[in-house]
Amino acid sequence: MVARNKIYFYYAPDDTLADKITSLRKAAEDEGFEFVEQANEANIIVSIGGDGTFLQAVRKSGFRQDCLYAGITRTDESGLYCDFNLDNFNELLHTFRNEEMEVRRFPVIKVEVNGESSFYCLNEVSVRSTIIKSIVIDVLIDDDYFETFRGDGLIVATPTGSTGYNKSTHGAVIDPKIPCIQVSELASINNNRYRTLGSSFVLNKDRKLTLRIRQDGNDYPIVGLDNEAYSIKNIQDLTISLEGNVIKTVKLKNNSYWDRVKRTFL
Structure with a gap:
């Protein structure tokens, strides 16, 4: 088993965290861990x-395939990706030292824009109109035409991302053990002239989804990748797939994905 002992902390600058970070570093160093200043030097982020x-943290570190990620929440934050909190940091250290630690593998979406630039996301990619006009998108599955969408936009989510933006549009919550993508609509137009499926649909991991933007004056949509927005000029099409990359996170025992969903929503 590869030794993992180089830790990088990612957090937003916050003066109230300074003392806590110092104590966390000391606790880790006492257990034989080494802190590094750059994410690319770490094998634990x-x-x-x-x-x-x-x-x-995942985005800024480049969706690393060769390291483990872990999330620590503070008392006032939710965490569907985060199993640990500031009060049980020692348990996190113990988990890293345990050869039988449990690791989750979350699928990553790959997005190609105009067949050129590639981006990745862990939660979802969304395409939305930036003007007061419906966006028109031709939807293709494995290069076969499926439908033409008219409305505010579309969301394509991973299973773990299904509890985020996707859920707010009444999409289904998907078990993360099912590698797939879910497509959900934002305010679709459905009448005698225009028609879409009108509900979310789920595609197997081997499917390729293509979204072709109709060039009708709405050529500058906002493309959201997780919690960042990208304004890319003249978007013609997006090709979306699950490429096989996964983000590996450490799992706290007796804390399943559905336990966290229950605590968050029920």
């Missing part, structure tokens, strides 16, 4: 904050 901070 720990975010301190809620799920938004975790998503940023």
Whole structure:
């Protein structure tokens, strides 16, 4: 088993965290861990904050395939990605030292824009109109035409991302053990002239989804990748797939994904 002892902390600057960070570093160093100043030097990347901070830690570190991620929440933050909190940091250290530690593997979406630039996301990619006009998108599955969407936009979510933006649009919550993507609509237009499926649909991991933007004056949509927005000029099409990359996170025992869903929503 590869020794993992180089830790990088990712967190938003916060004076109220300074003393706590110092004590966390000391506790880790006492257990034989080494702190590094750059994410690319670490084999353990720990975010301190809620799920938004975790998503940023993954993005800013380049969706590393060769390290473990862990999320620590503070008392006022939710954490569907974060199993630990500031009060049980020692348990996190013990988990890293345990050869039988449990690791979750979350699938990552790959997004190609105009067949050129590639981006990744752990939660979802969304395409939305930026003007007071419906956006028109031709939807293709494995290069076969499926439907033409008219409305505010579309969301394509991973299973773990299904509890986020997707859920707010009445999409289904998907078990993360099912590698798939879910497509949900934002305010679709359905009448005698225009028609879409009108509900979310789920595609197997091997499917390729293509979204072709109709060039009708709405050529500058906002593309959201997790919790960051990208304004890319003249978007013609997005190709979305699950490429096989996964983000590995440390699992706290007796804390399943559905336990966290229950605590968050029920």
